[in-house]
Amino acid sequence: MRSVTSNKPDVAADPRPLRVPVHVGVIMDGNGRWAASRGLPRIEGHRRGLEALRGAVRTAIDFKLDYLTVYSFSMENWSRPVTEVADLMGLLKRFIRNDLADLKKANVKIKVIGRRDDLKPDIRALLQEAETATCGGTGLNLIVAFNYGARQEIAAAARALAEEARSGLIDPADIDEAFFASRLDTAGVPDPDLIIRTSGEQRLSNFLMWQAAYSEFVFLPIHWPDFDRKAFAAAVEEFGARERRFGGVTPAATASAART
Template identity: 45%
Template sequence: MSQSSLQTSSETSPLHVAIIMDGNGRWAKKRFLPRTAGHKKGADAVRRAIKASVELGVTHLTLFGFSSENWKRPEDEVSTLMGLLRHYLAHEVKRLNEENVRIRFIGDRSKLSDDIIKAIEQAETLTADNTTLCLTIALSYGGRDEITQAVKRISQKVSEGNLGIDEISEETVSSSLFTADLPDPDLLIRTSGEQRISNFLLWQIAYAEFVFLDVLWPDFDKTHLESALKELSSRDRRYGMISG
């Protein structure tokens, strides 16, 4: 699939790619390095993925950066990941803003430190009007928790008399999620050869196409994204209907 054909397609409709960035630890283990080294190399792959998305006409890129379950990992590993996040927010946001990339975060921020929350809010405010690419990072995120929080918000509206039970629809649920202002993903990519969803965007990927890649995340580059997009273009997306 050529770059021009991708961009032509994205001019008429959003092209949303979601990625489960898996394999940092295995990448490091293969090289007899600590897992933290894999996470640092994974940050380089994030930069490549953003650049490639822009070049290939992707309009929305959502990355699974840190799950709600990842808090259970060893303290030193979590500390390294939070340090990488701080570095990213301090040194990458300005560049992304100059490249007209909007950055937003979804997930439970209550477990994050105050300085990270402040940096996230500043990044979102700074880049809010950018239009080349909407970059969403799922941080301290879990799909089941997201749906649970949405149910609570909807229940609150019902209890307050602002919403009738018969008025609850799929749109009601969608508009109550962290991703309310985003189109659903067209494509879900998972690296490292694993073939599972891992509690990521459970509601939103109902009709997404899945591509599982054997490449470990630190080695991910434009060729892998282009290959996945080519695979997407070859599939007949019927959304539950009969093929035409």
Template identity: 45%
Template structure:
């Protein structure tokens, strides 16, 4: 979805690469999954901080298409965590008026998890507060490839003319087609890379790379980063005034 140019203010849509759970646990002499559980608890605090920060949309990177390369024990533990998280948090999100969506390639996920994801989207579909999008089995290149396949099929079926394909067309086929592009992307843990996250959507996003490990990332730090965003001069390729 294209975004109109607007005066810089607080971010409407913040996307977060929640990095550092494993290192946080290792520093404490605990298994990596201990860190992932701590990181999951941190999500609720940041979701609750969104209204005061003026953030309407929050997208979090929970599991990438590359994360399958981790050990079977860690992957199985993460999948179990995702199932328990959805079952535990959904009633609270309904009560707090949080709408939940999932993006990513779902077929590789197990049937029970997919069912819970569908149920969470159904249960919160009427909510009008913060929009929480969880990227699960998500990769930016994979998303663009899947979107291109759907677009190509529509061209083949005569639903779309090749001359009508442009930079406004492809976003309608992305997983995020109902969301505005992110204004601010935050990555925790001191790593300065985007790791295949929202590649198309973040073309004009501002980035913040912070040293804090995700389980230690507080609502106060989140609010400070959102406040700093409002002081940036965003020109979208135009000449500043």
């Protein structure tokens, strides 16, 4: 991972201040299609996708984001060919072993979300190592969704609350949205302001379904290995131009209604 800089986002040309999101989620899609379009094996697409991830982390630091959540491996990905899954696990190990020191130096704090109980011991140990080594980071919070599924996360949270209620530890009447969210993998993390998906697909694919209730979405036609600083900046710029109402109305609309 190359050294990072402190450049501000080099996006909008107009003088209006850029509204940078606090938390960006990224669905890194299209590695295999990128490779296939070039007559390359799928593993080469994943290797290039790892380079794109490194670039995205550098850009997130430069843009001074507080949180970046990347969908690295879904629970459904286990259905892929055994050789491809093995290649992906190898890339995960390489990323942690080769990049951990640089991430720590860049003041990045890593948090891994997703199920770990059914992972191999060496993978669990690597994930724990990444979290432990960077636990003192006060810069970018890099959240890695690994062996993750949003439906499974929500079901696990519901089970945990049901067990606590059955044991008399909580009153079911006290369970509200905030209480429920405190049992999710992302407890304590603000919901994503912006979710970016590459490869032209326009769906969540079981990613942060609870947390994305009011997220803005940007779908890019490029495959993940082609995702670079320019593409990241364009997505942030589009986010900054949008009007977020969270189910309400804008102040301008309210003022207009008051005058009529």
